[in-house]
Amino acid sequence: MRLNRRRLLGSMAALGAAATLPATARAQDSIWDMFARDRVMRNIDTGANTAYANARVETIEPILSFDTAYNLSVAISRYEPFVAAGGWEQVPREVFGLKLGDSRRAVRTLKFRLMASGDMKPAERANDMFDEELDRAVRGFQVRHGLTADGQVGEATFYALSVPAHERLNQLRLNLARVEASAATLGDRYAVVNIPAATIEAVEGGQVSQRHTAVVGRIDRQTPILSSRIHQINFNPYWHVPKSIIQKDLIKYMNEDPEYLTKFRIRIYDGNGRELQPTQIDWSTNEAVNYMFRQEPGAENSMGHVKINFHNPHAVYLHDTPTKSLFAENARFHSSGCVRVDGVNQFVAWILRDNGGWDTEIVDGMFASNERLDVDVKAPVPIHTTYITAWANRQGTVSFRDDVYQFDAEGRVTFA
Structure with missing residues (x-):
């Protein structure tokens, strides 16, 4: 067991x-x-x-790389005799x-x-x-x-x-297979979201250029495993509340506090684009899912000051957040599938490198302005969300994370 x-x-x-x-x-x-x-x-x-x-x-070694695969192999060679001796x-x-x-x-x-x-x-x-x-x-x-x-x-x-040590050894073996399966498919420049670690790596030239703390999907609303390309940055975006969140969260919040939408500057629109007032909706039913809910740009916006888009069938994305305190937690599994990024201004500047003129200072200025602006990424950056619960570095230090989605327990190597 x-x-x-x-x-x-x-x-x-x-x-x-x-x-x-x-x-x-x-x-x-x-x-x-x-x-x-x-x-x-x-x-x-x-x-x-x-x-x-x-x-x-x-x-500086990326978690998805042949370097990490080699380091995992070395770690396994150390753990095997130790486990055989009783751990x-x-x-x-x-x-x-x-x-x-x-x-x-x-x-x-x-x-x-x-x-x-x-x-x-x-x-x-x-x-x-x-x-x-x-x-x-x-x-x-x-x-x-x-x-x-x-x-x-x-x-x-x-x-x-x-x-137990034997479980850690099994973890190392499983994650070696995952890293080896991915490493050969990667290019020179890419971003990786490692879900169990709730971290993001910006990789360039075989080295980690930036590493960011993240908040990822909770167990009942998991961040999906996928590969795509970051193609657009939305500065100071509107947030269109997904129907799943309307049904699971927003209706409950409104029943607890009828002023919730007003406090968080969320407006309601019908199918013809006409704005409705919260009092026009029966919150004791699921009527609300028939309307569009849009949060205005600003400090309290659920996406913070920026949204990072990449095509995928799950409608997930990376974004800023007004709740920075979550980044200090051990278990950062709080989102509804999307990924929140700490130090997102530096990450956005890295994504827009080939656009020219987008350093961290300029990005910060856009955040402060609250101006709505969409910027297409001239050189779309590959992004991979993955599931690595054990890895090692060249110093021989082995790191482990909890099997939050139980993919280790299922023995999953690939996620297609």
């Missing part, structure tokens, strides 16, 4: 009071433990530890909640687990203090798994620690 976060956390909840053991243990700390913890806390630069962790995963031990629930300065037996267990996965230097012995070395190792583990590097063994970190 494959491990998943819901099953794991459900079993923890069933344990009741035992799941809160770290807090109980803290109450039993001696005064000497407190002195030791204070000494540790005073002398550690956690910011430097996070920077070290980030440096381990940094790479790492399952972490006990006592490591849940551990953080810098804690002192108890579970800390030693956590250290040996991170030694086994290469996040700490191997040693025959380990003490019970959550010290600087362990803080650096936990942050490194978190960055490798796409988690916020806070150095604490929270829910998401505990789940990632609990995935």
Whole structure:
């Protein structure tokens, strides 16, 4: 039976009071433990530890490339004998909640687990203090798994620690097949949306020119796997609300707040282009799906200041967003299939490179103006949305992401 976060956390909840053991243990700390913890806390630069962790995963190699395929092969060759020898031990629930300065037996267990996965230097012995070395190792583990590097063994970190080594090996093998299937089809310049990582790469000359955090489709409204070309940029666009969102979301919002459309500057039009008022619609029914809903350009527009178009049968696109806070989350699966782009001004300038005159400063000026403008891309940029949950870089660092859409569980290599 494959491990998943819901099953794991459900079993923890069933344990009741035992799941809160770290807090109980803290109450039993001696005064000497407190002195030791204070000494540790005073002398550690956690910011430097996070920077070290980030440096381990940094790479110019595109996730879809023969370089990444080679790096995955090397990682597999390391994991295979390790898994054959039994892999790492399952972490006990006592490591849940551990953080810098804690002192108890579970800390030693956590250290040996991170030694086994290469996040700490191997040693025959380990003490019970959550010290600087362990803080650096936990942050490194978190960055490798796409988690916020806070150095604490929270829910998401505990789940990632609990995935068995043989499942990680299977993940590496499956994703090697995916990367190899795609790498040969790519040109010199393209963009890649990696859905499980919720990231975007702008690739040029075999190297990543830009990398952006993204928000992608949630599990019940998935971002589709596709290949297309970015052909047009819409500055300060109108947002025409899709019928699916009208039916699933907008009607509900209007029943909760009759002023919702007014607050977010969304207008209603019938089939003849005549504007209607919200009071003219029966919100207790599905009548609203018969009309067109259009949000005006501006700061509250759901697409932000720009929409990035590419032909596809799913009516999805890339866009800006007014809810920038989502980019700071671990699990960025919130959209209805479209993809929101952090630092979108830089990405748009990169797309429009061959148009001439479109640097980041000019793009920012267009955003600030709220002026409606459509720009055709003179050299349409290939774009690929893909599903890679494991990869490695030339430094030997292996990264993993959750199988959010369960494509790994299904063993899917291709998605046509």
